[in-house]
Amino acid sequence: MYGNSAITDVQVGIDKIDFYTPNHYLDLVDLAQARGVDPNKYLIGIGQSKMSVAALDQDIVAMGANAAEPMLTEADRQEIGLLVVATESGIDQSKAAALFVQDLLGLTNNLRAIEIKEACYGATAGLQLACDYVRSHPGRKALVIASDIARYGLDTPGEVTQGAGSVAMLVACDPGIIAIEPESLYESRSTGDFWRPNYSAEAFARGKFSEEVYVGMFEGLWNKARKQGMARPESLQALLFHIPFSKMGRKGLRTLGDGTITEADYERLTERFERSIVYGREVGNIYTGSVYLALISLLENDESLNPGDRIGLFSYGSGSVAELYFATLMPGYRARLEPQRHQALLESRERLSLTEYEAMFSAKLVTDGSEQEIKHSDCRDDAPHYLAGMKGHERQYR
Incomplete structure (x- = not known):
């Protein structure tokens, strides 16, 4: 029965986690020199x-x-009962991106497939929905995918905070990586800090205002968590942030360095914050997946963490929704990670010249219903799926 205490007592969380980022990158020193910065x-x-x-x-x-492809076994594919794709880079106003992903991954038809949007917060909404689903269906699993391409336009103030990538999370009972606490703190308020109208391929932002909202919502949720006994900084081993760029998360963390917590607690959280941004500094802004890329980065670049350690995660999406929640590292979590493969994924990327980057950024899909063939740009073993073209206004995947 729903609401049964036996269900609420079950540990639920992230059983597997993986990420992908495209095969090309721009070095920001090259961008700075080209833009005279x-x-x-x-x-x-x-x-x-x-x-x-x-x-x-x-x-x-x-x-x-x-x-998602590298981490899923055949058993996983059979047991997934919920598929959520969180994105603010949607490809269709009607059909959920999850349905295309379901087909590519060869999942069964016995599942719910939906797309969630709320700026960069969407993946956390999907993750919490997935946890609720698994608590109610202990024999099933849920797959949550955060996938985005951050675009602000060429030679714009936001150009340096672009990026592209995806994080996939398999949610299950008795998870292999982290167990997520059922209680969390969240807040929603309508703000105009960031938006992208349907007619625009690039986003608009009020950068300074967005930082103020981000920091203000974190401070408010942290203070509530302290009052309710949820934060407990003396036992918190790490605190992760949504990082569209690493300085944003650092600003949030610095609000705790004014005596809000002890110096020892602040130093510990700061040291681990540095490890959580290793991958993000290399990939850039991936919107919905940013805080979860930070989670992977922390776990794969910090050997001092141990099973049973408690971490906090602050998720933020402009517009604005924020959530602060907590999780515990599970026994054997290191065996579920693949730091060498992920490092190889990053190191194998091709460096673009500024001209190549601008041409790739400006390339567009046809919109008149004509046929368009698209060359597979990433032939790495980690990237079997790609958009092969357009035909009659429909995307053709392989």
Whole structure:
């Protein structure tokens, strides 16, 4: 029965997690020199080193499928009863991206497939929905995919905070990586800090205002968590943030460095924050997947963590919705990680010249119903899925 205490007592969380980023990147030193900017403004001021650039064949569907493919066994595919794709880079106003992903991954038809949108918060909404589903259906699993391409336009203030990638999370009972606590804190309020109208391929943002909303919502949720006994900084081993660029998360963390928590607690959280941004500095902004890429980065770049350690996660989506929740590392979680493969994924990317980057950024799909063939840009073993073309206004995947 729903609401049964036996169900609520079951540990539910992320059983497997993986990510994918396209085969091309732009070095931000090259971008800075081309735009007449001191490179340190990007490397230090923004806190980024590179940004992944998606070719036409790697849209959110292809990237999402490529993120999930390596971690799914045949048993997983049979047991998935809920598939959620969270994105703010949707490809269709009607059909959910999840249905395309379902087909590419060869999942059964016995599942619910939906797409969720709320800026960068969407994946957390999907993850919480997945946890609720698994608690009610302990024998089933849920697949949550965060997939996005961040676009602000060429030679714009937001250009340096672009990126592309996808994170896939398999949610199950008795999870292999982290168990997510059922209680969390969240807040929603209508703000105009960031938006992308249906008619625009690029986003618009009020950068300073967005940072203020982000930091303000984090402070409010953290204070509530302290009052309710949920935060417990003395036992919190790491605190992860949504990081569209690493400096944003750092600003959130710095609000705790004014005596809000002890110096020892702040130093511990700061050291682990640095490990959580290793991958994000290389990939760039992936919107819905940013905080979960930070989770992978932390777990794969920090050998001092142990099973039983408690971590916090702050998720934020402009517009705006924020959530602060907590999770515990599970026994044997390291065996579920693949740091060497992920490092190889990043190192194998091709560096673009500025001209190549601008051409790739400006490439477009046809919109008149004509036929268009698209070359497969990423032939790595980790990227079997791609958009092969357009025909009669429909995307053709392989």
